[in-house]
Amino acid sequence: MVKINENYLKLKSSYLFSEIAKRVAAFQCENPGREIIKMGIGDVTRALPGACIRAFHAAVDEMSADSTFRGYGPEQGYDFLREKIADRDFRSRGADISPDEIFVSDGAKSDTGNFQELFSNDVRIAIPDPVYPVYIDTNVMAGRAGDSRSGRYDGIAYLDCTESNGFVPDPPAEKLDLIYLCYPNNPTGATATKEKLAEWVEYARRNKSVILFDAAYEAFIRDGSIPHSIYEIDGARDVAVEFRSFSKTAGFTGTRCAYTVVPKSCNGYDSSGNPQSLHPLWFRRCSTKFNGVSYPVQRAAEAVFSEEGAVQTREIIDDYLGNAKIVRESFSSLGYKCTGGDNSPYIWIDTATDSWKFFDMLLAKAGVVCTPGEGFGNCGRGYIRISAFNTRKNVEKAMEKIKDLLKNGIK
Numbered sequence: 001m002v003k004i005n006e007n008y009l010k011l012k013s014s015y016l017f018s019e020i021a022k023r024v025a026a027f028q029c030e031n032p033g034r035e036i037i038k039m040g041i042g043d044v045t046r047a048l049p050g051a052c053i054r055a056f057h058a059a060v061d062e063m064s065a066d067s068t069f070r071g072y073g074p075e076q077g078y079d080f081l082r083e084k085i086a087d088r089d090f091r092s093r094g095a096d097i098s099p100d101e102i103f104v105s106d107g108a109k110s111d112t113g114n115f116q117e118l119f120s121n122d123v124r125i126a127i128p129d130p131v132y133p134v135y136i137d138t139n140v141m142a143g144r145a146g147d148s149r150s151g152r153y154d155g156i157a158y159l160d161c162t163e164s165n166g167f168v169p170d171p172p173a174e175k176l177d178l179i180y181l182c183y184p185n186n187p188t189g190a191t192a193t194k195e196k197l198a199e200w201v202e203y204a205r206r207n208k209s210v211i212l213f214d215a216a217y218e219a220f221i222r223d224g225s226i227p228h229s230i231y232e233i234d235g236a237r238d239v240a241v242e243f244r245s246f247s248k249t250a251g252f253t254g255t256r257c258a259y260t261v262v263p264k265s266c267n268g269y270d271s272s273g274n275p276q277s278l279h280p281l282w283f284r285r286c287s288t289k290f291n292g293v294s295y296p297v298q299r300a301a302e303a304v305f306s307e308e309g310a311v312q313t314r315e316i317i318d319d320y321l322g323n324a325k326i327v328r329e330s331f332s333s334l335g336y337k338c339t340g341g342d343n344s345p346y347i348w349i350d351t352a353t354d355s356w357k358f359f360d361m362l363l364a365k366a367g368v369v370c371t372p373g374e375g376f377g378n379c380g381r382g383y384i385r386i387s388a389f390n391t392r393k394n395v396e397k398a399m400e401k402i403k404d405l406l407k408n409g410i411k
């Protein structure tokens, strides 16, 4: 008899998106032909930048001739890409990261999900609420989360992100080992200041903890005072791992390319309390379980850093940020409290009622689909997330319908 990993049975069903799909399908069935605008999606809608497409094509052509063909690539990714990442994403911001501390991967989802494998099963995990669910679910699968009660797992320390802390948690008094942080945040759209990240870095140094910092939405930061990388904070190299992605930066959600930074000075500890660098452990993990991102995709990602690619990427993100501004201004003008949408593609809206009730009303009366906040955690109750990943036309149309519906309050 082969036994299963029973931790999988402790996972909560991915209720959120299936429930949304079910309610939208029921609405469509009852209202055939009625237009629906989906404002809940976390996937990009604009095509890859032209510079990336050209580099992609050229690299595919190289694969067609024996003289330029490439087979398995270097374990951590090609030098041409890692050197550009180190220079442009880190050194240009004063962050001391070298190319051999960068691991190119097929996604920040896989890396944020897999990185926990490097740590002992009894480490104390801290996870914000609301949150991108991957951090929780992968720790549940690994057997670290314990049992679930009232929407929370016993073995996880939840960091509440609420209006009162600006959706950025303070380091707690208790000692926690592995801390997940994500800024700009999905789902709240909130950003973390240098001072707040410095408090977390100081906490991690004091407690010999590690921060797993997800910066998948870094490219949406426009406010010059907000750090793009945790390594802009002194001392972070020794206590933080950072995850980045080309998905939201340059439309690679379907193409797949991301990277993880593991500084050589970032340590965990063995059972005797001796420091062990995480870099060789992650190298070993990647070279055992992963065979790299395809050559054409790495060439396409490299083109993001070309002069043309940088201009095109910025234009696309500015377009999404323009959508976000319209959403934020529309809801604010109706008297709703909004977070995010200025340095992030997500707007987190306090509905002052039940999230699912609000979801049903927007769908039934405006034909607009949003994401109920409670799907991201208990602290998301009463909120909805609206995404800026859409066409300008759809965003304007959706906001007109919502303004019409809500101008006299909720009916």
Ligand code: PLP
Pocket (backbone or CB within 6 Å): 042, 106, 107, 108, 109, 110, 112, 132, 182, 186, 214, 216, 244, 245, 246, 247, 252, 253, 257, 258
């Ligand atoms: N991290 C966060 C916070 C996300 O919201 C997402 C995708 O929605 C990812 C990571 C996944 O990125 P990737 O497409 O690189 O796997």
